[in-house]
Amino acid sequence: MKTTILTDIEGTTSSISFVRDVLFPYARAALPDFVREHGDDPNVRHWLDIVAVESGGLCQDAMIVETLQGWIDQDRKHTALKALQGLIWEAGYRDGDFTAPLYPDVVPALRAWHDAGHPLAVYSSGSVPAQKLLFSHTDAGDLVPLFRGFFDTEIGHKRDADSYRLIADRLDRSPGDILFLSDVVEELDAARDAGMRTVLLDRLEDYPQPRLDEAANGHLRVESFADIVL
Numbered sequence: 001m002k003t004t005i006l007t008d009i010e011g012t013t014s015s016i017s018f019v020r021d022v023l024f025p026y027a028r029a030a031l032p033d034f035v036r037e038h039g040d041d042p043n044v045r046h047w048l049d050i051v052a053v054e055s056g057g058l059c060q061d062a063m064i065v066e067t068l069q070g071w072i073d074q075d076r077k078h079t080a081l082k083a084l085q086g087l088i089w090e091a092g093y094r095d096g097d098f099t100a101p102l103y104p105d106v107v108p109a110l111r112a113w114h115d116a117g118h119p120l121a122v123y124s125s126g127s128v129p130a131q132k133l134l135f136s137h138t139d140a141g142d143l144v145p146l147f148r149g150f151f152d153t154e155i156g157h158k159r160d161a162d163s164y165r166l167i168a169d170r171l172d173r174s175p176g177d178i179l180f181l182s183d184v185v186e187e188l189d190a191a192r193d194a195g196m197r198t199v200l201l202d203r204l205e206d207y208p209q210p211r212l213d214e215a216a217n218g219h220l221r222v223e224s225f226a227d228i229v230l
């Protein structure tokens with residue numbers, strides 16, 4: 001059985017600065033107009049209503065927008081925020097306001113693994129539509145065809161082992177046949193608890209203090225996809 005590779009995005013395939021300095025400010029600035037123009041769309045309303053209820057019953061869209069902007073500033077990984085961000089980024093990618101850079105070692109490794117028959121999948125806090133937008137608008141072109149599956153927090157929290165069990169199930173693989181790649185040790189802990197193999201990506205441009213020894217909590221640690229041994 002070929003190892004399946006399940007990868008995180010931010011801090012693993014894509015720089016934290018792209019997400020924080022390009023994607024988040026774009027969504028923050030576009031939110032008021034987006035909610036005004038699309039607030040009656042049932043898919044948008046669904047997520048706005050979840051934010052309103054969870055925030056104690058916000059009764060005006062302006063209050064919901066302010067709450068969401070606060071969540072962006074705090075980098076909250078809330079499923080509703082992530083779904084709305086994905087819808088907003090669609091216009092940015094479509095209009096060519098940005099493309100998605102990947103760390104330089106990522107594309108050669110993904111292509112090599114794919115060509116060698118390793119199934120590839122993504123698990124990110126970014127919504128599945130946002131993941132597909134990102135991988136279809138990379139600096140290296142459309143990489144979506146390389147992937148067999150996309151998972152977001154609708155399947156469960158990234159620090160919860162059950163999420164990884166469910167993903168293994170959906171991919172029709174046993175957890176031991178899956179290698180999870182992430183920059184966040186708590187996510188790797190959860191994947192390991194579920195029985196997956198794990199590798200910590202320690203991207204020194206984003207994590208200037210290398211996570212060595214106890215900081216890596218027993219996970220294999222690499223600084224590049226090129227150093228991953230399947």
Ligand SMILES: CSCCC(=O)C(=O)COP(=O)(O)O
Nearest residue numbers: 008009010124125126130131
């Ligand atoms: C794919 S959408 C952009 C990234 C994002 O919003 C995010 O929260 C990424 O979190 P990750 O789980 O990939 O570290």
Ligand SMILES: [Mg+2]
Nearest residue numbers: 008010011183
């Ligand atoms: Mg990450």
